[in-house]
Amino acid sequence: MRLSSVLVQAWGDVGRDDGSGATVAAVANDDALEAALARALADARARWPTLELSDDGFVSHLARAVAPGTPGLAGAVAGLHAADLYLACACANGASAAVALFEDTHLARLESALAGVVVVTPEEIDEVRQQLRVKLLVGDPSTARPPLIATYAARGSLASWVRVAAVRQALTLVRDARIGARAGRRAADEGALGAALGADPELDFIKGRYRRDFELAFGAALLEIADRDRALLRMHVVAGLTLEKIGVIYHVDRSTVSRWLSDARRDLLDRTELQLRARLGIAPAEFESMARLLTSQLEIDLPELLRTSGGAPRSD
Secondary structure (H helix, E strand, O other): OOHHHHHHHHHOOOOOOOOOOOOOHHOOOHHHHHHHHHHHHHHHHHHOOOOOHHHHHHHHHHHHOOOOOOOOOHHHHHHHHHHHHHHHHHHHHHHHHHHHHHHHHHHHHHHHOOOOOOOOOOHHHHHHHHHHHHHHHHOEEOOOOOHOOOOOHOOOHHHHHHHHHHHHHHHHHHHHHHHHHHHHHHHHHHHHHHHHHOOOOHHHHHHHHHHHHHHOOOOHHHHOOOOHHHHHHHHHHHOOOOHHHHHHOOOOOHHHHHHHHHHHHHHHHHHHHHHHHHHHHHHHHHOOHHHHHHHHHHHHHHHHHHHHHOOOOOOO
8 A cells, every 4th residue: 555545544534625625535646745755764764773663553653743734745744853753653652672762862861951951960860761751651541641752743853852841841840849939939929019019909809809710711821822832931930941041942042032931921811811701701891900910910820820730742
């Protein structure tokens, strides 16, 4: 069977339009796509000659990274980090040889991945390594959650993907160690804000009456914003990473990180406002007082809310 036909079958779209105007049959018979898939497979096997993975198995896994209807499918396939995806696929399938290669290639090098970004002890690095080993390669059998390595989409290198995961895990350790200190700072911030604003019975009433609604609205809004925005806010606000250190993680300059953070805060604030108005049935014209609460309370509560609210990881 042609590799392109395997791709179409993996999409589960046989006999249906692929969303771009071309028929599924046309995609399956696309010679440029077939050549791109063959090159991806050849390059991956050249990089990992000891790994045994069937053509169909790899292409079916690759189908998760290239959606039906993607413009220029052949080019999209050619742009994937195919060798990294091949290793990730074999790890997701539980191949012991692949897991060993992943350990040697990525987990054994966490010290250099974290250097200059997160200050952790050798013992903490070992803990990060163990936690990543479970999350990336084992998953959570109790909740039937598959290993996260299965979500790697090969749009960036696997090394960068693992590095971001390692930094997030290390930040979690650092964050947990700072919970007590941060709680004290939060209390001081609330007192300082109250002194700066002066007594405001209306605002105090709104805080007391709607605080729980605000927290629920914030949690829902946090799940709606982009995964990168959520990670940026946690790195900067919760863990205290500088713009320069975040730039190192994402390979961008300081001004880009600053712009990203500003956009993320604004998007989070806007979405929280929409969620809160929807929960309370408040019209925009009646939202002025609530908006004052929203703006001030978000700045105060953001570290704790980001710490306690969930969110899915990126799959790139």
